[in-house]
Amino acid sequence: MMSPAAMTRRAAPVLACIGLLVVWQVASLALKNDSFPTAIEAIKAIPSILGDKESLVNILASLRRMAMGFGAAVLVSIPLGLLMGRSTAVAAFFNPLLMVIYPVPKAALMPIIMLWLGVGDITKTLVIFLGVSLPVIYHSFEGAKAVEEKMLWSGAAMGLSPPQRLVRIVLPAALPEILTGCRTGLVLALITMITSEMIARQSGAGNILFNALDMGQYDTVFAMIIIVGAMGICLDAIFERVRARLVRWSEPQFDMPLSFS
């Protein structure tokens, strides 16, 4: 049996979603605007999208690109960020480069990348890659920089070589921070995925969304927004579970230290 407090905590996200839908419904009814369907209309449009084979193929293609872009970005960014955090030379080299790229919206680079690589998967995946990389590099860098010197010395005294220290001490010690970056990266992957499909329409969830917009099918537009939002929530929830498992040792669950007796 759950305590009332625990039940409130469990129910809170659901209540928030229902609240949002109610506000939406009321606002839509009040505004009576054709391009703003009611929440109920939008929800009703969801089954037809998810039931349509072509739409599903589009959405899965989106997810595949997102997974590839995200995965590649994480694989490149974590080592780079860790190296930057532990070597001032590496940091001095990459910092200016990253500072130039950071404020540029990755979607703004897309037309150029399209010129080089076409409008296919590679372009879109590359844009996602760029979008995810920066927060992951940044957080890996910060995490690596914050690793206690004495911890590395302890490892060195045990006979760990510098590369071993990077993999076996810096990486795990910086993991909580790295995963914070990955979580931001995951959301950015979703955003860049949709924007990339807006610019280079060919397939994908963004393609459905913007085609529907062009054709004035506003209930489909809003249904897609709900679907994309739900994907974001699900991915984030899955990621959070994995993250919590990986860094259980750092979570402040047992805040009270045991006294020694």
Add this chain to the structure above:
Amino acid sequence: MKARRNGRGSNDAPHGCENDSLSGRVLAKLVPLNLRASGTEDGMTVVSARSSEWVKPVTQQDPASAIIEIDRVSQVFQTSARKDHVALSDISLTIEEGAFVSILGPSGCGKSTLLYIVGGFVSPTSGAAKMKGQAITGPGPDRGPVFQEFALFPWKTVLGNVMYGPRQQGVRVTEAEAQSRALIEMVGLKGYENFYPKELSGGMKQRVALARTLAYHPEVLLMDEPFGALDAHTRTRLQNDLLDIWERDRKTVLFVTHSVDEAVFLSDKVVMMSKSPGRIRQVIDIDLPRPRRRNELLLDPRYQKYVVDIERMFDESDEAGAPA
């Protein structure tokens, strides 16, 4: 049993290091074979009365074999103001095998830096440190550090932390685990093997850190104000336990502290340092019987005299050391 100078017969008054190494060589021949038995309940008088029983000429071993030699080491740091800060100036010190040596001094006298140089974590600006005749060029498992900050691996459990060194040295898992469990028990943490560091108090963390370092059998323990971050009660307990552990296997210990009581209670030899620039002021032999018991020692006038003398010397140096 390692040859150890018990300082028997050396004068009560502190003296310089030149005399010391001389008397050390002579006195090292008077080595009690069983050190535990030599200092029984009735303390120091008995030790000296009985000492003739224990006098054994040691011939096989170089009596005062130096394990660490620090030769004219200086360390200069560049501060942000482009002014050089001389942390250590021309330090020479020899540490004998099996000795418990404390480096005592005010904060900022470079005592930790000296320890880091011996650890190989910091390279001196000039001069050299040697371990068993070999120049120290980097950290190694022959010199095990224990830091004030504990520096445990937070993603490893207590057992994982202690096993880390032996595993790195290539010890098989089962063997490393058995050894580590024994060590965890020795430092008084049986039952906490699967706890993460964040779940432990400061004193427990330092116990784990000590076990983790002992686990890979360093020849020298380098302790950098290990009890500095602990409350007084916990510090006392850890000092007692450290002495118990040390008196079992008598590793060489280099112990950095700013506490006079701690240095006198634990050490065979106290190296007093003064600050700016960091220099060795005096090396004092602590001629107190072992095994040491705190409750006996605190009442021992000789212990009290050491503490008072050392404190007085620091006070004098504070007055004399006013900025020129």
